[in-house]
Amino acid sequence: LGRRINAAVNDLTRSATLDEKAFDGMVKEICNALVEADVNVKLVMNLRTSIKRAVNFKELAPGVNKKRIIQKAVFDHLVSLVNPHNSPYTPKKNKANTIMFVGLQGSGKTTTCTKLARYYQARGFKSCLVCADTFRAGAFDQLKQNATKAKIPYYGSLTQTDPVVVAREGVEKFRKERFEIIIVDTSGRHQQEESLFAEMVEIQQAVKPDQTIMVLDASIGQAAEAQSLAFKSTAAFGAIVITKTDGAAAGGGAISAVAATKTPIVFIGTGEHLLDLERFQPESFVSKLLGMGDMQGLVEHVQSLKLDQKDTMKHISEGVFTVRDLRDQLSNIMKMGPLSKMAGMIPGLSGMMGNMDDEDGAMKLKRMMYICDSMTVKELDSDGKMFVEQPTRMTRIARGSGTSVREVEELLAQQRMMAGMAKKMKGGMANMQKAQNAM
Numbered sequence: 001l002g003r004r005i006n007a008a009v010n011d012l013t014r015s016a017t018l019d020e021k022a023f024d025g026m027v028k029e030i031c032n033a034l035v036e037a038d039v040n041v042k043l044v045m046n047l048r049t050s051i052k053r054a055v056n057f058k059e060l061a062p063g064v065n066k067k068r069i070i071q072k073a074v075f076d077h078l079v080s081l082v083n084p085h086n087s088p089y090t091p092k093k094n095k096a097n098t099i100m101f102v103g104l105q106g107s108g109k110t111t112t113c114t115k116l117a118r119y120y121q122a123r124g125f126k127s128c129l130v131c132a133d134t135f136r137a138g139a140f141d142q143l144k145q146n147a148t149k150a151k152i153p154y155y156g157s158l159t160q161t162d163p164v165v166v167a168r169e170g171v172e173k174f175r176k177e178r179f180e181i182i183i184v185d186t187s188g189r190h191q192q193e194e195s196l197f198a199e200m201v202e203i204q205q206a207v208k209p210d211q212t213i214m215v216l217d218a219s220i221g222q223a224a225e226a227q228s229l230a231f232k233s234t235a236a237f238g239a240i241v242i243t244k245t246d247g248a249a250a251g252g253g254a255i256s257a258v259a260a261t262k263t264p265i266v267f268i269g270t271g272e273h274l275l276d277l278e279r280f281q282p283e284s285f286v287s288k289l290l291g292m293g294d295m296q297g298l299v300e301h302v303q304s305l306k307l308d309q310k311d312t313m314k315h316i317s318e319g320v321f322t323v324r325d326l327r328d329q330l331s332n333i334m335k336m337g338p339l340s341k342m343a344g345m346i347p348g349l350s351g352m353m354g355n356m357d358d359e360d361g362a363m364k365l366k367r368m369m370y371i372c373d374s375m376t377v378k379e380l381d382s383d384g385k386m387f388v389e390q391p392t393r394m395t396r397i398a399r400g401s402g403t404s405v406r407e408v409e410e411l412l413a414q415q416r417m418m419a420g421m422a423k424k425m426k427g428g429m430a431n432m433q434k435a436q437n438a439m
């Protein structure tokens with residue numbers, strides 16, 4: 001998709017006669033590419049009008065970079081489409097936050113429930129799972145297996161066939177036990193059947209969730225609008241999770257779901273593993289959708305990510321490199337997207353990186369971020385010495401982040417190495433200055 005859009009824009013820049021007809025043709029080509037990526041047809045029509053308004057071809061001063069202006073107009077418009085301008089429910093500590101999942105069968109509810117419970121567990125919330133799917137044989141077994149792997153307490157029944165009863169009992173039990181995140185997994189059907197909707201509403205009334213999350217498979221395509229509207233009108237969800245964004249689907253359906261229901265996407269599923277859950281970032285999502293397959297795209301992409309560089313540069317000039325500096329650098333790398341895609345944007349690099357495994361690299365980065373997220377402010381801003389003096393800090397962080405002490409040690413070794421380099425650079429800079437002054 002990105003390639004097609006870039007090709008369309010390139011054609012325009014190259015064509016000798018930059019007339020309005022060529023511009024119209026290019027907008028049409030971009031719109032076709034977006035429809036093919038499953039962005040809703042009506043939304044694309046709006047986009048077309050909006051680009052034409054934003055880029056008033058006749059009034060563009062000669063010499064301005066038309067290509068950049070057009071790309072930016074498309075990017076901004078898509079970003080505004082996935083931003084519903086209302087914020088989702090955020091769980092609070094020392095309170096039972098009940099979260100209920102809804103969605104069609106196979107969309108990824110059970111998998112995402114466990115990922116989310118683990119996500120909050122790692123952030124200090126006492127989390128648990130309730131299996132209210134009594135429809136599918138083996139549903140409870142699947143949840144049990146996932147939960148056991150993630151060391152999350154769970155509730156379910158092999159004999160009770162009424163999902164409403166199981167949901168109510170499970171939530172009541174965990175509320176009494178002072179759990180803070182109680183996630184209720186429900187069943188789905190292959191289609192939006194009456195019985196599914198009736199069941200969802202009954203469970204909702206029984207457990208009164210603080211938040212209902214709809215799970216949507218990224219490959220849903222043009223059906224996203226109708227499906228999300230059907231769920232919204234009965235089960236009134238307040239947030240969306242898009243799963244399988246690691247797959248082949250372009251993901252345009254997600255945009256339609258947000259636009260139709262005015263509901264924010266909170267997380268995206270990026271794989272089958274427990275750790276493959278990321279907070280949704282509109283800019284990064286749209287960048288990936290558009291491909292951004294050239295250097296200029298890369299530059300704009302990086303600029304749009306608002307990377308944290310300033311403090312680190314200042315620190316390095318002072319000869320300092322804290323754990324937080326390391327965390328900011330890791331987060332910058334992660335925001336840029338898969339390594340292979342980054343390499344694809346940098347001429348000559350894609351061949352060199354052919355052997356690198358994105359999945360392993362990304363997983364390692366993620367685990368390092370979890371470690372940082374489990375640290376206190378004091379620890380993050382430290383030079384790392386406090387971990388040597390009090391090694392139990394590492395045990396606590398490993399447990400909180402779902403990683404191992406070894407991994408925490410590795411991260412701190414990395415930070416020590418960077419701190420050593422920063423120190424040397426400072427010395428180097430000072431010496432250079434001395435030499436210059438002497439001349």
Ligand code: GDP
Binds near residue numbers: 109246276
């Ligand atoms: P449910 O019927 O809605 O509960 O769906 P499941 O949680 O059982 O998931 C259905 C299938 O999708 C399983 O094989 C999952 O491993 C897979 N799955 C879920 N989320 C993701 C994801 O983000 N990426 C990939 N690649 N697979 C996923």
Ligand code: MG
Binds near residue numbers: 109110133139186
């Ligand atoms: Mg399930």
